[in-house]
Amino acid sequence: MLDILHEYGLMFLVGTWPVGPLGGFANTLVLAGLGLGLGLSFPLAMLLALARTGSIRWLKMLATVWVYTFRGIPLVMVVFWAYFLLPVMIDTTVPAFATALAAIVVYESAFLAEIVRAGLDGLPKGQMEAARSIGLSYAQAMKSVILPQALLNIIPSLVSQFVSTIKATSIVYIIGVQEITFSAQQINSIEMTRALSVFLVLAAFYFVACLELSQFARWLEARIRARQLRPA
Amino acid sequence: MPDMIDLQHVNKWYGQYHALNDVTNQVKKGEVVVVCGPSGSGKSTMIRTLNRLEPIQGGRIFVNGEDIHAVGRDINVLRAGIGFVFQQFNLFPHLSARENVMLSPLKVAGMTKAEASELAAGLLEKVGLGHRIDSMPAQLSGGQQQRVAIARALAQKSPLILFDEPTSALDPEMVGEVLSVMKQLAAEGMTMVVVTHEMGFAQEVADRIWFMDAGQILEDSLPAEFFSNPQHPRARKFLSDVLEPRGAATLPY
Ligand SMILES: Nc1ncnc2c1ncn2[C@@H]1O[C@H](COP(=O)(O)OP(=O)(O)OP(=O)(O)O)[C@@H](O)[C@H]1O
Numbered sequence: 187m188l189d190i191l192h193e194y195g196l197m198f199l200v201g202t203w204p205v206g207p208l209g210g211f212a213n214t215l216v217l218a219g220l221g222l223g224l225g226l227s228f229p230l231a232m233l234l235a236l237a238r239t240g241s242i243r244w245l246k247m248l249a250t251v252w253v254y255t256f257r258g259i260p261l262v263m264v265v266f267w268a269y270f271l272l273p274v275m276i277d278t279t280v281p282a283f284a285t286a287l288a289a290i291v292v293y294e295s296a297f298l299a300e301i302v303r304a305g306l307d308g309l310p311k312g313q314m315e316a317a318r319s320i321g322l323s324y325a326q327a328m329k330s331v332i333l334p335q336a337l338l339n340i341i342p343s344l345v346s347q348f349v350s351t352i353k354a355t356s357i358v359y360i361i362g363v364q365e366i367t368f369s370a371q372q373i374n375s376i377e378m379t380r381a382l383s384v385f386l387v388l389a390a391f392y393f394v395a396c397l398e399l400s401q402f403a404r405w406l407e408a409r410i411r412a413r414q415l416r417p418a
Numbered sequence: 419m420p421d422m423i424d425l426q427h428v429n430k431w432y433g434q435y436h437a438l439n440d441v442t443n444q445v446k447k448g449e450v451v452v453v454c455g456p457s458g459s460g461k462s463t464m465i466r467t468l469n470r471l472e473p474i475q476g477g478r479i480f481v482n483g484e485d486i487h488a489v490g491r492d493i494n495v496l497r498a499g500i501g502f503v504f505q506q507f508n509l510f511p512h513l514s515a516r517e518n519v520m521l522s523p524l525k526v527a528g529m530t531k532a533e534a535s536e537l538a539a540g541l542l543e544k545v546g547l548g549h550r551i552d553s554m555p556a557q558l559s560g561g562q563q564q565r566v567a568i569a570r571a572l573a574q575k576s577p578l579i580l581f582d583e584p585t586s587a588l589d590p591e592m593v594g595e596v597l598s599v600m601k602q603l604a605a606e607g608m609t610m611v612v613v614t615h616e617m618g619f620a621q622e623v624a625d626r627i628w629f630m631d632a633g634q635i636l637e638d639s640l641p642a643e644f645f646s647n648p649q650h651p652r653a654r655k656f657l658s659d660v661l662e663p664r665g666a667a668t669l670p671y
């Protein structure tokens with residue numbers, strides 16, 4: 187196993203880059219990172235959750251349909267749909283990476299939106315009432331009072347979802363996105379007889395990434411909670 | 419004295435349930451009105467319509483001359499002029515006492531951080547919490563939390579504060595500290611509407627008592643009259659229940 191890592195470490199990490207496009211684990215992280223927190227999925231999920239907890243009827247329905255649709259179908263289907271539909275819809279060819287990203291964003295937004303919504307619903311009603319009573323607008327109340335509490339409470343659920351997304355990105359190798367599972371496939375076809383070791387290394391990469399993320403989240407949550415209970 | 423609050427034929431339904439039934443009454447500037455009545459009589463509903471936490475389906479409510487339920491009014495501006503103190507305190511748990519008090523001055527009144535901080539420190543001092551300014555709500559007792567909530571309402575610099583059972587969630591030994599802050603405000607001329615079962619407070623501080631039952635204000639009288647000679651039979655029953663919870667009526671024969 188170590189000799190595989192030794193021999194193909196670079197390929198696992200960055201694919202054929204810099205000769206070819208960036209691939210391997212780096213691309214997995216880029217895909218997961220863009221698709222989630224920093225990128226598009228989480229902001230989209232926040233909007234969906236606000237729409238679902240808000241009082242504007244048509245927005246609420248739209249968000250609900252979105253959530254139920256994308257939560258109810260497997261990610262592979264979304265990836266395929268994006269692969270075949272996206273080029274037709276916008277009438278140009280779409281790079282595999284962008285296709286994969288779009289699929290992951292819409293798929294994950296549905297799950298994340300439900301987590302955020304649970305966080306919003308989980309706060310006592312009096313928090314919003316008190317915030318509005320002192321004259322804050324809905325948006326101000328959300329920003330200063332509701333979201334800081336709700337997001338802190340849902341960090342563990344968010345992390346679970348992030349972790350499962352990192353793993354789920356592995357599926358996009360089927361449309362040719364060069365991430366780490368794609369690299370592993372390539373290495374496997376070079377080596378032929380060492381599939382077990384190759385895929386063990388692959389698993390280790392995912393495992394370590396998810397472990398690190400969980401630990402970071404725990405550290406972050408502890409830090410924020412400690413600050414909230416700082417001795418006076 | 420002009421009216422601070424003017425309720426005109428206010429009607430409210432929860433579905434089929436008629437929660438406020440043609441409520442009409444006024445509170446003058448500087449007055450302290452204590453609202454009492456049995457559970458479910460509509461006290462919370464009534465007080466919550468005054469800053470539009472609850473919508474109404476009929477009638478009008480003026481606070482300081484402003485039509486609170488008029489469509490198109492900037493409700494945030496109107497609400498900023500009305501303090502509200504909740505039974506459950508509803509402090510923002512992720513903010514310190516000072517930050518709780520600063521929020522409205524910062525976000526609504528547009529004060530600078532320094533101004534808001536100074537205002538908050540002064541108000542927390544006033545409610546007897548000068549030494550707990552930077553405490554988080556979780557580190558404060560119920561009585562202290564409620565006093566922070568009162569300071570938060572005072573920070574709005576409004577001439578009117580509404581209290582919905584401000585001492586009902588408190589352990590008995592903490593009721594006094596909150597009531598004494600409220601008495602001080604009343605003495606300084608704050609207009610107050612207070613839903614409470616604290617009849618001692620009502621007797622001592624209130625200018626008038628409203629007795630509510632079944633979504634109506636059945637009785638509106640001076641405390642002395644109300645306690646010595648309640649007019650309505652239901653008010654008499656209520657008083658005997660509140661003042662003598664284990665009175666003769668409930669003793670087995
Ligand atoms: N959101 C609601 N939906 C439906 N009915 C409600 C709602 N809020 C209150 N009610 C009903 O309206 C009536 C008045 O309630 P309200 O809370 O105003 O009573 P209250 O006088 O404050 O009672 P308490 O002393 O128990 O606080 C009650 O019968 C209650 O069940």
Ligand SMILES: [Mg+2]
Binds near residue numbers: 461462583
């Ligand atoms: Mg009530």
